[in-house]
Amino acid sequence: MTADSTLENDLRARLHAAAEHGAWHPGMGDDAAVDDVLERRRVQRRTRVAVLSAAACTALVVAMVPLLLGATGPAGQTATPSAVPPSSDGVTDESIQAQLPVDLLSAPTRGSLAGDAAYVEAVRTADWTDLSGGFAQVADRRVAFVGDVPGGRWALVVGQTGGRLAHQWFTGPPGAAAGELVADRSGVESEGDAFVYVLPTGSHQAPGSPPGAGTELTEVDELTVVVVAQPGDVVQVSDRVVVEADGAVSRDFVPAPGGDGVAVTQLPGTVLDTSEGSSSAVFRLVRDGTAGPVRTLGLSDPLVLTDPPPLDLRPLRPGSSDVSPDLVRFAAVEVARHVGLPADQLDPQVLWSGPVSAGDGQISVAMVALRMPSGALVVNTAYAVMTPGTSARDTPLSAVGGCGAETHAETAVVDDLAVLSRCSVPGDLGARETVYVGSAPPVAQEMRGAGTYGSDEASWVVRLDQGHGSLAGGEYDTASFIGPGYALLDQPVAVDPADVLLGGPR
Template sequence: MADDGLPDDVGFARFVTDHRPGLLRTALLLTGDRATAEELVQRALTRTRRAWPAPDPLTTARRALVTGAGRRGVGSEQVIEELPDPLAPAVDEELARALRELPLRTRAATVFRVADGLDPAAVGAVLGVPAAAADAAAAEGAERLRPAVRPDPYRRAQPATEEQRLHDGLARLSGAPGGWRLDAAQAVADVGHRRTGLRRRVLAAATVAAVLLAGAVGALTRPASDRPDPAAGPSAAASAGAEPSGGTSSGAGPSGAGPSAGAPADEPSVRTAPVLTGPARGSLADDPAFLAAVQRADWGGLAAPPVADRTVVFAGDTPSGRAALVVGTVDEDFRGTWLIGPTGASADALVPQFPRGLGRSRPVALLLGGPGAASLVVVTAPGDTIEVSDRLRVGPRGTVGRGYTPVEAVEGVAVVPATTTEDGPALSVRVTREGRLVHRSAVDWPGDRPGRSTPLPELDPVRPVDGEPDARVVAAALVGLAVPLGVEPAELQPELLWSGTLPQSRGPGTVAVVVGRSPGGALVVTTWVGGVGGALACGTATPPGPTPVASLTVVRTCTVERPGRAQPGDGSWLVVTAPPAAAAALVLGPTDRVLAQLPLTGGGTVVALPEGARTVRTVDAAGQLLAQAPVAPMASEPFGDFGSGPQG
């Protein structure tokens, strides 16, 4: 058959839908990094498509994973710099480390044999070695990993055998929380672009800003690379009518301080440097009377060290106000506070503002002023490079990225102009040392204001809604979209795509799916859930701008269970909303077995997430397929790609 003939295209698309999730899990174990793993799978799928139709395409793809993982620069296609996803929950950190230390061929044999359940002959076919050699390599790897396996403290019934414990530990690693950039349809389209050479690339961070202005950035909503100069990656634009499986993830923290997954194993760790230490820096550093006064200043509700044990790290005036940073230790706990007020204010007139995630070797960033014009103060180690991103950019095709601009720093301090919306800043600060990323995060903003000067827009529902949605949930969704994009909510031209009732044990809640239009021309689709106890973001996707809002099909997981406070009826929920022609949603498991059939008479539905749910197909009244989308996981990090803090 011709390479682009319809039968081949249909067969390959089905192959991607069926096998890409498993390939992603395998690649995550091989690489230890989510973004690198996804890029590796896309390259493997591209190689598989070139050989299509192959007698055993899955073996071809797996073989390409191993070959690609052994090459440097797998991550060269990544777009947005980001600290790697945490591969493991805390219980599996030692196992993740031991897995990374295995030689690649041993690691691959162990992953295919233990995690994927392949027999020795199949492993040998992937690795190109006899079955006995593959079995021996897998046995060697398993033997080296077993001492690193720890019991899962959240599991009541523990596995009875060492083999099952190792299998379960690897399964936890490969199923770690976090989204993927592309869904199945986008992955197929990306393979097509790679084959025809039409993918756009961003060659260096110095060109990112210009490319972003042109609306042509490589995309993902949850990137992961610790390299400060990434190249372009695959588009995260949603296919028409389906929400990507990735979305931005929330709740993920930084990885360890060692080299990233794509780096050579012998690459040295980034040098640790003292950051929050004396002598004082800033425009008031040569005013001993003021320094002595802020050293004595009250810390409000936070227990402060003795005055003599406090260190003034920064003291200075900015166009938007005066700030001083004072730190110290109480009972071996390092702590500190900003003291802020109007420009020229005396020390006793300054108000405490406690920074988040404070650490002696961690950079800090504070925004003074706003809404509107403001001043950004960044304090890091002398010699570090400070770069600032003003906001998240979403291009017309749904591509997502941040461009970072270097700013002038004196003795590790930068004071630069910035802006913020009424609800908060879109800023992200990146700090590199000796060419290595050490910190990337959002900024602290006091946000002292009496309330909004303009009310949030009222949204008209696009589809029938199940009762009046909780205004607090809709407001949180609006603000959650607008702040990272650096605009006020009304500028998004937002619409309420659908809302439904969440049947929680502690009282009904609301699920709201809100759609807006980014300044770059794409759609932004976010799903939020909440009620009396607050609101949570389930995930956000960025379909291309021309996608009709009415055609969108959204499939999303919303997890509302709180550790230690779970009640019957709480946990993970499946949210589905689809166009009026969709009469039902079929929830499918890993083998396309129908787990549930959900009526969509009200424009959508919210049900307890069926165990093993992988895909949702919407069908019309006659049972004809309308759309298919993977079950997108709960986001593990807020929309905005701000960064999650320090590298180590």
């Protein structure tokens, strides 16, 4: 039995056992569950009828609003706070707000349409047809944000329900009337102290489309991002990791447009990892001069995601052999996802690739070099466990992993690089085999280093074949590559790309 099948079988058994535990919870009974669904549906229908009735009165309301409200702020400015509506479930506002991560119930409506009272009221009473953000009675709702955003018009409505803050995002095309905003989207993201919504710019779900309906997401020009936090907060956004020309890694945070605790901005679509919906972009809140934790910005809608095409590249160095284009892509994307650019725009080159012995079997390894916009180089190495009878080229990515990444200054020449990567490969019964894979210019004849092997101090020397060699086991941090007239001393072993590239939480 292979390590993979062992893990899969073990995982199956544990999932079934865990699911059984889940089924033993003394929660709501089946009849109560149905009653709850039917009651919520009745509430939804009543709300829909109320909205339709309100629409019939729109002309009158629009005519009267200026008279009733006096001097309201023009569109684009923050509206005056209104009284927090009383809770319909008997819980006091204070006790609710004390438990809420974001105190939006007493915050003013923000956004470019905040001053349009009729519009705000129509959005506040609009039907909540998606309940993944919870549900609040109309009387308990407030509009936290409503306004024009790049490519459309969005709104965030919040409402108290018990001790929680329910919320619903609405989206619509540019200039949409309140009744044209659609709440069918499932995408909801709340990060504790801010509400976040991220969609491809101009993306709108057609009214009445079934839940879960998505759009094939092969290429995104730009993303629209809205963050709603506490008034007074500054929302800072960083769209990607930057690798400087000298190989140093950093992130630049800049205040996002919007102000007063709201960010309405766009990000280039290239920051999106289309295989997972995550992005290289992050944000943080600055409150009272103190920056909070860094949070990721990922797609809020379950769009259909796609992998980028494989990278079918010939390795540069002699002694290499072709490996799966999927493995090359995997190694490249692990870097590209942090720096927010498609891998194929980073001039990917396969420094070395081929099969390597690992335990009783083999792995296929790809060392991929990517040129950053600054000129710096990032080299990332990945492996895939080979199954008996398949070549490195045909090895599927059934068991794949990273062997570490490293950065080099813009002056570095790919052909001259010496790389030592550490692959932790699954073995039998879940054990791990550590394999070091080294590659240097063919002039290098040996690589050597020192560290520990088990509990013992150990030094080692590996004879290189055309600049390539591997070593099993041990714990080593550096290696030296030596040949006639050639010496690269104490080269650090590559480390996890997430650590190298300061990718932040993902």
